[in-house]
Amino acid sequence: MANDQPVPAWMEEPLGVIDRIELLTVSLPFVAPFGTSVATWSCKEALLVRIADKGLVAWGECVADPDPYYASETTTSARHIIRDFLLPELKPDYSLAQLLERFRRVRGNEMAKAALENALLDLLAKRRGLPLHGLLGFAPRRIMSGISIGFQDDVPSLLAKVEEAAASGYHRVKMKIGRGRDVEWVRAVRQRFPGLALMADANGDYAIADAGHLAALDGFALTMIEQPLSYHDIFLHSLLQARLITPLCLDESIHSCDDAEAAIALKSCRVINIKQGRVGGFLEAVKMARLCAAQDIPAWSGGMDETGIGRALNIQLQAAPGFTLPGDTSETRRYFHEDIVEPPVLLDKEGFIAMPQGPGIGVDVMETRVEKYLLDRELAREHGGAARQKAKGKSKK
Template sequence: MKIDKIILEHIKMPLLHPFETSFGKLLEKDFLLIRIHSGEHIGYGESVALPNPTYSEETTGTIQYMLDEFLIPLLFSNKIEHPDDVSAVFAPIRRNNMAKAALEGAVWDLYSKQQGIPLAKALGGMKKNIDVGVSIGIEKSTEALLAKVEKFLTEGYKKIKVKIKPGYDIEPLQKIRERFGYDIPLMADANSSYTLDDMDRLKELDPLKLIMIEQPLSFDDILDHAKLQKQINTPICLDESIHSAEDVRKAIECGSCQIINIKIGRVGGLTEAKKIHDICIKHHIPVWCGGMLEAGIGRAHNIAITSLGNFTIAGDTSASSRYWKEDIITPEVELSAPGSISVPETPGLGYELNEDVIRRYLLDRKVYEPK
């Protein structure tokens, strides 16, 4: 795989609606769009870090630095025959998983285009359609929350995820159950906002019959989650604690969770995401694909990985119009049926760039060529 040049474009786009979690409120998202050129083909990648180091230690700024100083030079100076080689090349660099994933994702897209196959097929995916859900942030009022839940249920989304934090947890979830019943697939995402001191409070979730509570305890914890899982009936799903297949092995051995959320950026790329998927199959642990408020290219990567067989729970990859007035891809990601998105069948990601939208929100552009 001969790489002719790499282009980084820094883009900042306003979110269609403010999105609030226990980390704070987001009004816009900035990210890096990566283009890897090789002959007639171009592979696309997208960084997914948040503007501030709240979800993880990475930001768009740290990713740009890592790409500029370390990862792009490493990619140019090593022979890449297959996208799996990228993980080995980047292995000496500790963490910085979102930076690695952004560049590796573009290599995967490039490779699948060179092979003339969809990225989903290159990854081993078999599904023609994927089930999708929505993630709802912390709302100003219960009525505003219930209105959103009703809207998304009407649109057919197959999982409702509600962000919670101490002081905003039991009551809003109870109101959803009272209004819509216990048949809707409902989960809570705590984003590490509780401790074991909140055990009694977390036990109050059990009667609500949630499909899971995501990452209730510390972002770097595995042991305390195992203690909590023994005390509550609600399945725990780990998110921020999982950065590698090795983390998954430890979490399963400790009994820390019953479900794993796979985010491509958090685990360092598609190759590691596949490894986690395969370990979870062996241990009968279902997985699903989480979201990071991705624009179209990141969203397309999520669709591709979700085509693998053990993604049995609807993920967060909803339609582009859920978050953006206009997306950077064409066509935009849309529901092909209620609660479902079709997996593209054309080579690569299956989406093209909308250059007009990119120019509108472009902050900076840099071109790299091998020396």
């Protein structure tokens, strides 16, 4: 298989006794609520993994929401899985490769696994003084930008948002669609912006019986329609794709390389949205991008409205081969008045985003801001052993 790659030496070295691992929940207010066909969120609640070890501090971010409306995992379920099932597998003489093999015992829970794996990768990169993309052996590159515009109250408000995005230089614009808010809304955007790279994301709002209705979207030269059918379907998407000219892209249905292989083999989609936090982590995402490249399937890095920690991970990931399309990576100011990292993500004059060159995720986490937005803090591991201290933060709700 094209995906067999030699295991790098750093993955086979013992992780050693790690001083301290904490689980923190933060809640950052969004600049504006983000609406999709499944839910609307007005703040970003994120579970963070903080590793302090021999003077270094490393971070991971879980992409789960506080609710199970987008995915079955939540910030609370991920905390439980990390604390009670993943961290007990962490032994000082284990390498990262051995640890990840142990994680396979835990079924599903990809978001929880990704958060811990990412924090450990950040630590390993920082131990070597390398940026994450450098640890993985990828050359830095500036990445393409893309923006996801949530549901707006009416068509004029949507057009104003698209206008703003196009003027900012984003390489593609994604709009949300759902039952009753689709063909006419897309038509309005396309008529106003005939040359725009435009796509639509349904977040699983349709059924295969809607194929005839969705075919009306073929008239608008969309770059793709993302996840039109159920969040756990792969097969029915193959029937829908056969009836549409517009390429389909799968998002919620893809949890692993096995899922991606099945979707490609069944011709269920012509594009894949790779969210590292949804597929079990950075390393599975790199493997999936390689698989997509080998199969001539364009791929892009999706977003989950992450804080600057997760956003930095997504930027580092896009140094990997196979990310050929603009993803969901947008400027920080689109999401937060104040983020928990510096520097913020900015577009250059041509709409690209620079890849941070600092060690690990490449951005600095502002711990005073983490404290400011903290909901909950738990010391989960200390000096290689279990620790069960829980300290409530200041509630922001």
